[in-house]
Amino acid sequence: MTANSVDAAVGFVRENRARFVEELKALLRIPSISTLPEHAGDVRRAAEFVAAELRCIGMENVRLVETSTAKHPGGHPLVYADWLHAAGKPTVLCYGHYDVQPPDPLDEWKSLPFEPEERDGNIYARGAVDDKGQMWMHVKALEALMAAGGGKLPVNVRVIVEGEEEVGGEGIAAFVREHGDQLKADVALVSDTEMFAPELPTLCVGLRGMIYTEIEARGARTDLHSGMYGGAAPNPFVALAEVIAKLKDADGTILIPGFYDNVKKPTDAELKAWKALPFDEEHYRETEVGSVSLTGEPGYSVLERTWARPTLDVHGMPGGFTGAGAKTVIPARALAKVSMRLVPDMTPAEAFAKYKSYVESICPKGIVLEVRLIHSGDPIVVSTDNAYVRAATGAMREVFGTETVFVRGGGSIPIVGDFERELKTPTVMMGFGLPDDNLHAPNEKFHLANFYRGIESIVRFLASMGA
Amino acid sequence: MTANSVDAAVGFVRENRARFVEELKALLRIPSISTLPEHAGDVRRAAEFVAAELRCIGMENVRLVETSTAKHPGGHPLVYADWLHAAGKPTVLCYGHYDVQPPDPLDEWKSLPFEPEERDGNIYARGAVDDKGQMWMHVKALEALMAAGGGKLPVNVRVIVEGEEEVGGEGIAAFVREHGDQLKADVALVSDTEMFAPELPTLCVGLRGMIYTEIEARGARTDLHSGMYGGAAPNPFVALAEVIAKLKDADGTILIPGFYDNVKKPTDAELKAWKALPFDEEHYRETEVGSVSLTGEPGYSVLERTWARPTLDVHGMPGGFTGAGAKTVIPARALAKVSMRLVPDMTPAEAFAKYKSYVESICPKGIVLEVRLIHSGDPIVVSTDNAYVRAATGAMREVFGTETVFVRGGGSIPIVGDFERELKTPTVMMGFGLPDDNLHAPNEKFHLANFYRGIESIVRFLASMGA
Numbered sequence: 001m002t003a004n005s006v007d008a009a010v011g012f013v014r015e016n017r018a019r020f021v022e023e024l025k026a027l028l029r030i031p032s033i034s035t036l037p038e039h040a041g042d043v044r045r046a047a048e049f050v051a052a053e054l055r056c057i058g059m060e061n062v063r064l065v066e067t068s069t070a071k072h073p074g075g076h077p078l079v080y081a082d083w084l085h086a087a088g089k090p091t092v093l094c095y096g097h098y099d100v101q102p103p104d105p106l107d108e109w110k111s112l113p114f115e116p117e118e119r120d121g122n123i124y125a126r127g128a129v130d131d132k133g134q135m136w137m138h139v140k141a142l143e144a145l146m147a148a149g150g151g152k153l154p155v156n157v158r159v160i161v162e163g164e165e166e167v168g169g170e171g172i173a174a175f176v177r178e179h180g181d182q183l184k185a186d187v188a189l190v191s192d193t194e195m196f197a198p199e200l201p202t203l204c205v206g207l208r209g210m211i212y213t214e215i216e217a218r219g220a221r222t223d224l225h226s227g228m229y230g231g232a233a234p235n236p237f238v239a240l241a242e243v244i245a246k247l248k249d250a251d252g253t254i255l256i257p258g259f260y261d262n263v264k265k266p267t268d269a270e271l272k273a274w275k276a277l278p279f280d281e282e283h284y285r286e287t288e289v290g291s292v293s294l295t296g297e298p299g300y301s302v303l304e305r306t307w308a309r310p311t312l313d314v315h316g317m318p319g320g321f322t323g324a325g326a327k328t329v330i331p332a333r334a335l336a337k338v339s340m341r342l343v344p345d346m347t348p349a350e351a352f353a354k355y356k357s358y359v360e361s362i363c364p365k366g367i368v369l370e371v372r373l374i375h376s377g378d379p380i381v382v383s384t385d386n387a388y389v390r391a392a393t394g395a396m397r398e399v400f401g402t403e404t405v406f407v408r409g410g411g412s413i414p415i416v417g418d419f420e421r422e423l424k425t426p427t428v429m430m431g432f433g434l435p436d437d438n439l440h441a442p443n444e445k446f447h448l449a450n451f452y453r454g455i456e457s458i459v460r461f462l463a464s465m466g467a
Numbered sequence: 468m469t470a471n472s473v474d475a476a477v478g479f480v481r482e483n484r485a486r487f488v489e490e491l492k493a494l495l496r497i498p499s500i501s502t503l504p505e506h507a508g509d510v511r512r513a514a515e516f517v518a519a520e521l522r523c524i525g526m527e528n529v530r531l532v533e534t535s536t537a538k539h540p541g542g543h544p545l546v547y548a549d550w551l552h553a554a555g556k557p558t559v560l561c562y563g564h565y566d567v568q569p570p571d572p573l574d575e576w577k578s579l580p581f582e583p584e585e586r587d588g589n590i591y592a593r594g595a596v597d598d599k600g601q602m603w604m605h606v607k608a609l610e611a612l613m614a615a616g617g618g619k620l621p622v623n624v625r626v627i628v629e630g631e632e633e634v635g636g637e638g639i640a641a642f643v644r645e646h647g648d649q650l651k652a653d654v655a656l657v658s659d660t661e662m663f664a665p666e667l668p669t670l671c672v673g674l675r676g677m678i679y680t681e682i683e684a685r686g687a688r689t690d691l692h693s694g695m696y697g698g699a700a701p702n703p704f705v706a707l708a709e710v711i712a713k714l715k716d717a718d719g720t721i722l723i724p725g726f727y728d729n730v731k732k733p734t735d736a737e738l739k740a741w742k743a744l745p746f747d748e749e750h751y752r753e754t755e756v757g758s759v760s761l762t763g764e765p766g767y768s769v770l771e772r773t774w775a776r777p778t779l780d781v782h783g784m785p786g787g788f789t790g791a792g793a794k795t796v797i798p799a800r801a802l803a804k805v806s807m808r809l810v811p812d813m814t815p816a817e818a819f820a821k822y823k824s825y826v827e828s829i830c831p832k833g834i835v836l837e838v839r840l841i842h843s844g845d846p847i848v849v850s851t852d853n854a855y856v857r858a859a860t861g862a863m864r865e866v867f868g869t870e871t872v873f874v875r876g877g878g879s880i881p882i883v884g885d886f887e888r889e890l891k892t893p894t895v896m897m898g899f900g901l902p903d904d905n906l907h908a909p910n911e912k913f914h915l916a917n918f919y920r921g922i923e924s925i926v927r928f929l930a931s932m933g934a
Contacts, residue, residue, distance in 0.1 A: 035791065035792035035793060035794060036790060036792075037791070101794055101796075102788070102790060102794055104788070105690070166793075166794075168793065208694060210694070210795070212795065220756045220758045221756070221757025222908050222909060222910070223572065223907065223909060224756065224907070224908060225878060225907040226778075226780040226806060226907075227675060227677070227808060227876070227877045227878025227879055228876070228877045228878055229755075229756065229773065230773065230779075230808050231719070231763045231764070231769075231772035231773045231776055231778040231808070231877065232751075232756065232761045232762065232769045232772055233756045233758060234758050234760075234761075234762045235762075235780050237782070237784060237803075238711060238715060238779075238780070241707070241709075241710075241711035241712045242711075242712045242717065244704070245708045245709045245711075245712035245713075246712075248705060250831060250832065251832075252698070284699075288696075289691065289696065289700045290688025290689065291686045291688070291700060291701050291833045291834075292833060292834070293701075294699045294701075294833060295699065295700065295701045295702075295833045296698045297698070302699050305699055306695065306696065306697065306698045306699050309698055311693075311697035311698040312697075313693040313697050313702050313704075313705070313795075313797055314702055314704035314705050314708065314787070315693065315788045315794060315797075316704070316786065316788040316789045316794075316796075316798070317704060317784040317787070317801075319784075320781075320782050320783030321782045321783040321804060322783045322784075322785035322789070323502065323503060323569060324502065324503070324504070325502035325634055326502060326633075326634055326635065326782075326804070326806070326841050326842060327502060327568055327633075327782060327783075327804075327907070328568075328677070328679065328780075328806060328878075328907060329568075329782050329908070331782070331783070332575075336704075337788060337789075337793070337794075339693060339795060341694060341697050341698070364717060365717065365760055365762050366759060366760045366762045367758075367759070368759060374792065374793050409695070410694045410697060410698065411692060411694025411695055411795075435695075438689065439692045439695065440691070440692040440794070440795060440796055441689050441690040441691060441692065441796070442689060442690060443689070
């Protein structure tokens with residue numbers, strides 16, 4: 001692709017910004033919440049929306065790939081597309097997801113989660129940045145390149161967009177395992193991460209893995225009156241509290257025996273680079289977290305704790321009486337939703353086994369515990385020394401006018417590990433979110449300037465790969 | 468009242484059993500759940516239903532007494548009635564409540580909670596025994612006495628029926644404090660307790676008090692992604708677990724400093740009588756509780772633990788993600804609903820102060836805790852050596868053919884303390900529930916044979932008081 005063509009593609013992006021945003025809004029209006037069965041129809045609608053657009057911009061072999069099986073009922077479809085006519089050029093696999101997290105708590109949203117609203121240069125909606133907005137950058141970059149190239153792309157491209165990223169990605173994992181040849185590529189491009197700071201182009205080169213679990217505690221056969229039975233009947237919430245209090249100490253050190261055994265220390269070079277990043281812990285506490293103090297293992301910086309150390313959180317404790325006022329019930333059972341973030345070289349299977357065995361060993365009196373794995377993902381660290389990473393940093397240098405920093409992410413994108421393990425395909429994680437984008441929280445947003453710069457960066461990255 | 472008239476009243480009860488049950492069903496169909504604001508209209512309907520029936524059977528001065536005030540908004544009405552023409556005879560204050568507990572978890576009910584169903588000689592519905600069914604015994608006993616007495620009762624009677632028993636009874640407490648003269652009586656009759664065993668007539672002579680509280684834990688300003696912030700942001704559920712785990716030890720001994728200071732040991736005579744009761748701990752564990760083992764303070768029997776020892780329970784932990792599947796959120800806040808049962812000579816004020824101060828002293832890092840009192844009630848022990856108790860045991864001997872046992876109850880009926888303290892009126896707690904009636908739980912029921920025997924016992928009790 002000539003420099004002129006690249007400029008033409010970038011020009012196309014700039015001329016069509018307003019339309020791109022309107023299209024994104026239409027996608028954001030679809031409440032494709034993958035974890036809630038009642039939204040299964042919306043999830044499929046979002047898949048069809050993405051497929052229709054891929055067809056419209058000139059991608060080929062566009063189709064929905066069903067993922068529902070007997071073992072994985074209720075699976076949401078993948079969207080696949082390709083354009084494979086750039087003979088002799090590399091193949092890029094563009095990955096994204098069209099599903100979103102539930103929007104609750106609803107009352108903390110300033111505008112409705114599925115009624116996108118522009119305010120102060122941002123677009124607010126569930127999924128704005130995670131990941132509909134970032135996935136849409138891929139689609140729009142491809143459209144611009146097609147337009148500037150007279151219906152041709154500078155590289156071979158496969159697109160795979162999933163609808164289960166927020167629920168563990170079981171469908172795409174199976175597809176990668178069983179039909180990996182259909183996703184054969186030299187490099188995967190994933191835009192589901194964030195920039196370290198505004199104006200600072202960022203590549204994510206490591207991700208934590210995770211195990212998401214439920215502990216169910218059962219006591220009495222049926223709910224009991226706490227007046228009549230208090231003092232004799234086991235209380236599942238008290239039991240879960242006892243268990244949870246034994247999972248971490250007051251500092252946040254995880255007490256599961258052997259849990260840290262396989263934790264790999266980041267390299268000295270990484271630690272040095274992280275120290276050089278513009279990070280102000282007090283500013284982070286005040287503006288991002290907003291708590292009276294931060295927590296976590298002593299002796300590790302915030303970046304180490306959130307990028308390179310395993311952690312454990314409780315997300316909710318369903319059961320019993322949760323309405324307003326009072327109900328004096330000893331519930332027959334209660335649940336705790338507990339997840340752990342994992343780092344290299346931990347494995348989900350080993351972490352879960354150690355956790356389950358420990359939880360069972362501390363089961364309180366009168367209680368029966370059941371520990372269930374809901375989903376899991378491997379931790380990963382990717383190489384930074386290859387042509388793809390150089391193409392990415394070059395593209396972003398053009399757009400941002402500054403050098404790219406390498407960071408890790410605390411979250412999990414299990415598919416990156418699958419690409420590496422199953423397809424032997426390295427991944428470039430080029431994300432354009434911001435730290436205050438309220439991912440998974442009320443008032444999720446995407447900074448529109450980054451939406452535009454993201455599309456331009458991807459245009460330049462793909463053009464450079466095909467140069 | 469002559470023996471003939473008593474027989475006539477009892478005959479009236481026997482002839483009208485089926486009608487009494489149908490009327491009770493109509494009352495049970497009204498979902499008068501006092502803790503849920505959306506049912507305020509239903510609560511009032513239940514009050515009007517009771518008032519209409521009291522008018523119909525010949526009671527006088529029937530009226531709803533509003534309890535809603537600026538300080539107590541949304542208060543539910545009291546139903547008052549009297550018949551005061553038995554010159555020279557004692558006055559009996561009949562107390563009951565027409566409000567009920569929420570029915571959840573709904574999916575564990577075999578028939579709908581507000582569609583009463585007769586099965587195996589029981590009537591199943593929320594409120595069947597607590598307390599609509601037992602309150603209806605009072606109304607029907609009065610009707611029978613009126614019918615047999617040609618429109619006259621053998622004693623003076625006041626009726627007060629409240630709609631806030633399940634939410635702390637603030638309205639009736641204020642009414643007793645401010646308008647106690649309108650409830651002036653020699654003895655109060657309360658039927659909101661149970662028989663120790665089938666066929667064993669029982670008077671309850673002691674009740675535990677309670678404080679019902681909420682602990683709110685706040686961490687980050689908004690919900691955060693556990694991948695990005697896990698390891699730095701405080702987790703309110705983990706914090707609440709830590710706090711709860713420090714409230715009781717593994718055996719169930721409460722760890723709040725000074726909490727047991729004012730606990731009064733039952734008399735040796737009481738302890739001896741309790742040991743003589745037909746109680747099989749293994750049978751109780753298996754059939755009533757249904758857990759793998761019982762819990763509670765070592766060194767105390769089940770009856771001591773549930774009647775004469777303070778206890779602490781957690782009823783629910785609202786907040787965070789409680790849907791199916793996974794949401795990787797660190798919620799900004801979480802709640803724990805925690806109540807404590809109190810015994811003589813503890814006071815709610817002192818217990819709450821000690822609890823609050825202790826909880827605040829163990830507040831985990833990064834978390835702000837707020838401890839709120841939702842409602843409270845005093846513990847009580849009533850005298851057994853008076854004419855009213857003798858009249859009650861005599862009445863039940865007639866009906867059941869056996870001697871009455873004296874027990875305590877683990878639950879709380881705060882109004883009994885108010886009657887004693889504010890009105891100097893002793894209470895006879897003559898209840899006809901059974902231990903397996905599923906009070907406050909799914910499949911609440913009332914054994915119809917006890918409904919009938921309860922009405923007859925009350926007929927005989929009132930007749931004997933007026934002899």
